[in-house]
Amino acid sequence: LWDGAREHGLRKGVTQCLTLPNHAQGFLSVSGTSHCQGPFAEDELEMRLRTLTELSLLTLLRLEDEMVMPPEMKFSRRELEILKWTAEGKTSAEVAMILSISENTVNFHQKNMQRKFNAPNKTQIACYAVATGLI
Template sequence: MDKWQQALQQGLDTAHNEDEVFGHVLRAAQALGFEFAAYGLRLPVPFAKPAVLLLNNYPKAWRQRYVEQALWRVDPTVARAQHDTEAFVWEPTLHDAAAPFWRDAHAMGLRHGWCQPRREICGTLGLLTLARSSGEIDVAELQRLGPQLRWLADSAHSHLSELLVQRQWREAQAALTGREVEVLRWTADGKTAPDISRILDLSVDTVNFHMRNAMGKLQASTKTAAAVRATMLGLLTR
């Protein structure tokens, strides 16, 4: 293991939050010849508008525009990551599909980049991007840095995805009461309110009261959506 890898591993192992983890990832990226690093994580819920979490050191103006205009919806690297788990560089074929996006990115100094997607079975999508303002990323560089880039991507994803997902999980977990979790569990198993009332020895009105509260906390419009969302967040296995 190289010295920068040893330093990164030590830093990751002692980091307390996602900002500290990302700081170590950024320094490792810069040691490999990149000015910028970005990590994005799209959670599987809410289904209609999945939560998107972003960390990067891009120019402030670009960060602000990206968030305010939700540019991940038109970002061709995100689109590719949704169906391809192989690492890739920013190429002309990516640019053609979103010329205005790339024109604005280039104006901000984001001209050359390398991306590594990671998809989890639960539907979580992570994407590490390393970028710079000058110097194309050629085949020789990819061959030379390939092992380090893959190691950095694996390390970044394993640590950041765990921290970011746990944060979302903790927020949702803290909001739900034990009784609400019980009702959601039985709902996820296909039980109706009358079924649950008999199982838990509660009135149907009480079961529905807990379900309505859980739906509100999970921002779900139906009982099924609440149960599915709680399942995806891992709240029903605690």
């Protein structure tokens, strides 16, 4: 890798890795032909790169870009509605009434979410979703 970079005139580079709240991982690399020339110290440049990486990846996350959305973490709008009400402590029957759907439909979506989260129950799904910022 380094030999290939040098062959193309790249002499200096930094890569910043980051794990997002949904556990997806991403990185941003910046490289150049010489050491940094300018008003910023190397430590400050690393801090700025970390901020840029975080903002870039969080923007992709907000847009639900496939690069940062693990497939098993994608939810339909209906699943997210059910998840939100479940996290509020509503029973399946209450969620069904709120959303004007059948209790069987609520249970169907909750089972799908359990499978996606690999969770034993709906309480664990709701806790995880809140902890990771999904809802």
